[in-house]
Amino acid sequence: MSDTTGVDRRKFLQLAGLSALSAVAPSNWLYAASNARYAKDASPDFHPNVEIEITAVATEAPILPGKPTRVWKYEGKLLSGPEGTIAQLPGTHLGAVFFLERGQKVRFYFKNDLPEANIIHWHGLHVPQVMDGHPMYDVPAGSGYVYEFQVDNPAGTYMYHAHTHEKTGQQVYKGLAGLIIVSDPDEKTLNLPRGEFDQPIVLQDRSFDADNQLVYVQNMRERHMGFLGDEMIVNGKRHFVLPVATRPYRLRVLNGSNSRLYKLGWDDGTPLTVIATDGHLLEKPVTRQFVMLAPGERIELWADFSGRKVGTEIVLKSLPFSGAMPGHGEGGMMGGMNHGDGKAPQGGGMMGMMNHGDGKAPQGGGMMGMMNHGDGKAP
Template sequence: MSSVLGSRVRRIFLGLAACLLVGALAIGGGFVWVYSSADVSTVGTVDFDRELAVPPLAQSRVEADGTRVFELDMRSGQREFEPGTVTPTWGFNGDYLGPTLRAGRGERVRVVVRNGLPETSSVHWHGMHLPAAMDGGPHQPVEAGATWTPQWVVDQPAATLWYHPHPHGETESHVRRGLAGMFILDDADSATVGLPRTYGVDDLPIIVQDARFRNGQLYGAHAIFRDVGFLGDRILVNGTLSPYREVGDELIRLRLLNASTARMYNFGFADDRRFAVVGTDGGLLERPVPVDRVQLSPGERAEVVVRMSPGERVTLRGYPLEAGLASFDQRFSGGDDSFDILQLRAAETLRPATELPSEQVRAQTPDGSDSVRERGFDIQFARINGQQMDMGRVDATVTRGTTETWVVRNIDGMPHNFHVHDVQFRVLSVDGSPPPAVLRGPKDTVYIAPGSTVRLALRFDGPADPGTPYMFHCHLIWHEDQGMMGQFVVVEPGGAAAAPSHHGGH
């Protein structure tokens, strides 16, 4: 009897072991399938059969006191990204994206923002130096049906900036649906450098977004293990799928903007040709930097100049990342993906161009030599210095007219970047070494690999407003939405922060 019982027990244990083994193999096999199918490549599959749309320059009027006035209407709409399929979208003054605002240094600008959407949003002027109450962050919500009218004096060098929503906790979905546009600044120095500068001809805005379409909708779900946020499988440039652009000049300036919510891009050309990086987030570099790749995380910009030959076609491509990620994070953060993004088609006869200048502009960001204090920021998913965002808490109080050194450490295993409102900073070092040449220009957003540390020099030129904060945060936007954000106020010498106040639509 005992032998029969023992035999039954053995069979039960063997059965359980077999089930566990089958389950383990199924789980392992499922993971292998998910891992092996997680990368995306459109290389060689894009037809480049649609002409690249170029966002129009926004119309403006100049009032008697010299103020340049723009108008932006936030509205819902629909677009045929692919013929015959209508997709619901959001946009500024149209169905998707918005016009390019353009102003010069020293101009007073006013923007009349009307929210025609069914929910509260906002408009943040990313990279702009301006009063905190005009910044368009989460403390300046614009209710559905309301109007917000910020105004400020442009007081910074020529640069490629952009604008996008910044509603607290909802930014990813608003940007992904199409609310974004460029804001180009000009100044006297940039006009004499000798770079291509005819908008839409030899000076092209290139707003790059990833998207995923399902049943005619812009699908926004996060796939398994995608802790960076939403990653799409197709690329839109200025809202155009499969785009080409015919060009008639030897030198073409591309103002690259990574307007994706989570995806990073390692931009280069399909023939590995060299090109020059002439500008970063906040303006021109001191001198052009020749490269064959330039990597941008969400929110970052780079102005690049490429030389064309008569009659050729060349493809702008997104290559696998070199982002310091472990293999798992590399795969599930989109780091192994490759995209054919845009085809440039040169005319048979091109307008000749001189060589790029060897010198452009002098550096205008602080070098840290006059820093009055150092602050540390440990960043990890959904937290900065161990805390989630609290709209009522001021995390740092800085004194107007001073320079500080901020030391930002990625203590997470996943990729992050760091964006600071109002200022353009200088990257002093990356992991104790001087930054690469393409990071030596004015920056407002910088990528920080897992385990890496960057040192930044920031000067706070005001104006002071102790009750209205600016933000600092990860610009992988889902991370921001989950609470990976803090805030600081600028005060006069000897001043103190006040309780943050809200400035809504009016």
């Protein structure tokens, strides 16, 4: 979409908003028309290549079977800029994924449609202080904030999340976080997997009540030691399976949990091939038997399923460990290779079952995949 179209579209959106308002509260006309709803407004001196409307909303997501879970979510809408700048993750609490390029000038119209204050922090991006969503800038319900910055980070995986004064933890837990994927010219010269072969893997732990609703910090211990959920949620799903083809993938793993640490490894002992850590590609790939990942941290894995048998499964596990705060080493993802129907000629995959590190009491999903045909689609 061209800039001109984007501006027209925004006018149209404002107009639509106005007519809706006029039906119920005509006195709000001037307020909305003057854009006073933004605690910080757009600057006429900033000429964006990309304009995005990002709205914090209360909605629901089908995380567990049965009743949907009430969540908070950042929804994104492209107002102007290259097609493909935004990818939605429908049916989850995870915010829209933003695909940005180094050097782009980006303007975010943030709208807070939640019943309480909110502000967004761009985790890992180099932006001016006033654009970084410090809690001192949080805006009340019904207000907003216009962010303007130039993307000045190398190609890599970043995130954004709620950063509201005294409410960051609980708001992120409710769902207010998402991925930002930055590309740059150097990276484009590398022959890294793209499109459907470039997959985000967002790891989160959550607890639910009998009504499928999220349960957060219950007691002093959790407040001090950090909250640990008892279900593993990957990309917003409890039983996550990624059907993969027998070829290399780029897996962008984000620890989006509030305080859980992960010790990640392949269940069959295959070493992890790490190609990037927080916010930049490595000079050369590094192989490790496992990688520790703390909240907010990202690693990118080169996962090559070439030569694996169709119908088999491989699991990215959270291995048990000790030496961290009590409870942190308990959670895990476990699973095993097994055989499929043996009909398909080739494939590769991941599979998992959430499980305590001691091998007892499986409860919930891990990261799961099934080997299948070379097209990367479900069998």
